[in-house]
Amino acid sequence: MHAPIDLADSVADVFARIRSRAPRVHCITNSVAQQYTANMLLAAGAVPSMTLSPDEIGAFVTGADALLVNLGTFDAERKSAIDVALASAAEHNVPWLLDPVFIERSPARAQFARDLIGRSPAVVRLNGAEFAALTGNEPKADAASRFAQSQATIVALTGATDVVADGQRRTEIGNGHALMSRVTAMGCAGSALVSAALAVETDAYVATVAALAAFGVAGEIAAHSAQGPGSFAFAIIDALHNLDRAEIRARLKAS
Amino acid sequence: MHAPIDLADSVADVFARIRSRAPRVHCITNSVAQQYTANMLLAAGAVPSMTLSPDEIGAFVTGADALLVNLGTFDAERKSAIDVALASAAEHNVPWLLDPVFIERSPARAQFARDLIGRSPAVVRLNGAEFAALTGNEPKADAASRFAQSQATIVALTGATDVVADGQRRTEIGNGHALMSRVTAMGCAGSALVSAALAVETDAYVATVAALAAFGVAGEIAAHSAQGPGSFAFAIIDALHNLDRAEIRARLKAS
């Protein structure tokens, strides 16, 4: 399932725009993921910010080009920050992504995620267990398409194969490496990259495919030099920073 | 003081079980240590979770195979989380470890640690200064044994030589490397590994010896390739991920 050259070019174009425009991505994310997420965004060429203070977050989101909402830390501070941030995003047309981390482990968190779906995320990125908790369906490509259509959003269902679906289109991406699941916050960082892509590509479906494909390609490159998950965690940041069109063309597996 | 082959095999067996069973380890730990702790657990094959929310932590601990309680961040949120988590751990027989970080610098924290000893931790892991603050005794092997016996727990007193003691048994472990003290949260990560071992080995004494010995061996291997504490921090994660029975047999220094 090698991708046609035009898909590879589309991926490369999105990342070239991130580098040249340096979009601001505001991140409401969990305390474990903050540092790694910031470094992944900087490596791609984006400018992260992370504040959660209700006094400030409106100004940060208003000045941002995209917003990431990750539920991995689920505390009163973040719930309040999310509410203010989404109001600001709606007012200023800032695209936002929902990453409903670990909702299969906490009914309160799952309900909160379901409520957020009603506030029009551009993209929902989640793994199979989270998809099942959110939708009540098996984490399959068809179910992803149906959920995307019913909610008028884009679903990015990640795993050994990543599925990206809106109501009409669907792409399956075969890139990535098993070590990606051995580093904490790797999925969170992937969601942040999708957010950065949303900031520079108005077709949110194209942005999502581009970010996840590039992330998977970077993971494959990193695995070549890594000795284990410790060195891999930083090799993938290097690979993303250095990623070029030729590598994307050579490695992209999407259809 | 090379260890007999059966001790090396016991260490290797515990880590093989962590890899095959992928136990869930819930961590109440300080904000500096969260990311590194999660990555160390993932490298060993365990599945970390970190939530502190009072609404959720009961469900996370109920579903966990072991619990880590680290006092390195000592705020109202964590004090409340610890209380809920320990009630859940007691009800569901989830073994837990206490890591009383920096209690020698804060009388309030030391008193809180003393209160927690009464709630039956399977293991208390601490350094010499913390041991002195907790017990009022010099951090010596004999004092560790006496404290373990009086409190019906296991004491893991770490330093240049690690001492593991319950009321009857005592092991001294000579593995490790000086660079381990130049990386923040290294001791916290070691406590997390002991917690993961508690999840797969019912003899908590054996689990504790196994985790600290493997951690020290991984540190020695990492020091060979590291250029300083920055590269060492990730080389030890790689080494733990790749650790095999032959390396443990060749390097274990315990008696």
Place this chain on the structure above:
Amino acid sequence: MHAPIDLADSVADVFARIRSRAPRVHCITNSVAQQYTANMLLAAGAVPSMTLSPDEIGAFVTGADALLVNLGTFDAERKSAIDVALASAAEHNVPWLLDPVFIERSPARAQFARDLIGRSPAVVRLNGAEFAALTGNEPKADAASRFAQSQATIVALTGATDVVADGQRRTEIGNGHALMSRVTAMGCAGSALVSAALAVETDAYVATVAALAAFGVAGEIAAHSAQGPGSFAFAIIDALHNLDRAEIRARLKAS
């Protein structure tokens, strides 16, 4: 603009003292920067602590040799911690540094920073955008000198060239590498190094020049071996840990 040997020796002397005295540096810093800051301080030979609890922070600051106040996370907990910490620092003559992160993005944060200037920081370290937000002036060397003189503090205005000014003296430092701006919390870590230098050098101007110069030299050394920002983040920690007098002499660009 190669530096005279006596400036290089002064830089090396400050770092030799950090290694031999292992000063305690208490850090009120943002959640993204905590781990990286702690690792940078440990690599230099200092002993970091990070607690924010109002019950404890007074005791930590009283026992510390320097204090870092970074505004990158601006929440109620940290505002209250800063107040207690500065009272303790004033009472016990603990030198402190202000790092007013991202004040150009938040008026509330900028006002808070202006208020803190009145509480006599030894040093204010900030980038050009933050300097403009704090002072209302263009981020130029002359303006840095004037602000330093008017506030009786030291200004460290960092960028492609770092400017250190008190009322009378000014040094420009040409060391550093572009990758330093691609790693989150790098500036925060630099401020922490200045704080460590304040702990061992009573002339705060000399301490500030030494810390920023050594940090820039370490960045240049790290860039030689790094493959991108991921490996650079840890190579600079290794380089700082291994930094010696000959390297400082060979590379220092300051006048």
